[in-house]
Amino acid sequence: DGGITQSPKYLFRKEGQNVTLSCEQNLNHDAMYWYRQDPGQGLRLIYYSQIVNDFQKGDIAEGYSVSREKKESFPLTVTSAQKNPTAFYLCASIPTGLNQPQHFGDGTRLSIL
């Protein structure tokens, strides 16, 4: 079955450490997205990429970095510059075409040790 796989499901970060969250999709979708979700709040866009080797900042990009070397993969690095990284991170992708819905992975919960 096609879908989006996020790993790991739970991740712990020490102070001053960078961590990378994985997102892989086998849906052949061009565009991919990273969102942050805090308890009781909606989704905030961190970064998105519409084609390979290109990506744009979303609303809260500071302290995060991404790469898009392959169509299937869009990893997110939470750097030590992100002072409040504890959150639920969601990856999504969207097929080509006007006004298509996004498909989501099951998320990664990041906590600080």
Add this chain to the structure above:
Amino acid sequence: GNSVTQMEGPVTLSEEAFLTINCTYTATGYPSLFWYVQYPGEGLQLLLKATKADDKGSNKGFEATYRKETTSFHLEKGSVQVSDSAVYFCALGSRDDKIIFGKGTRLHILP
């Protein structure tokens, strides 16, 4: 710019009650509208969608009608079940492939 406003939760209902979760939007053009559902510890799943005015999206007993005159896309279900307890997000599609999400409404169904 485009935006989505949905009713704040939590919403608590008894099993078999009628559900309405309000959603209104602001947009230029004719965007598609979506309802997503998120169960605890999981990602979002598309529940239903409508792509043009007067379209009715439906799935699993849930319905929503794209009302251009009132810029609304309210979610309804005639008889809710305990298993419907989740967070529901109203969303709007935009031309640049970004989706604008509402803040979500948490629904609790009591047995």
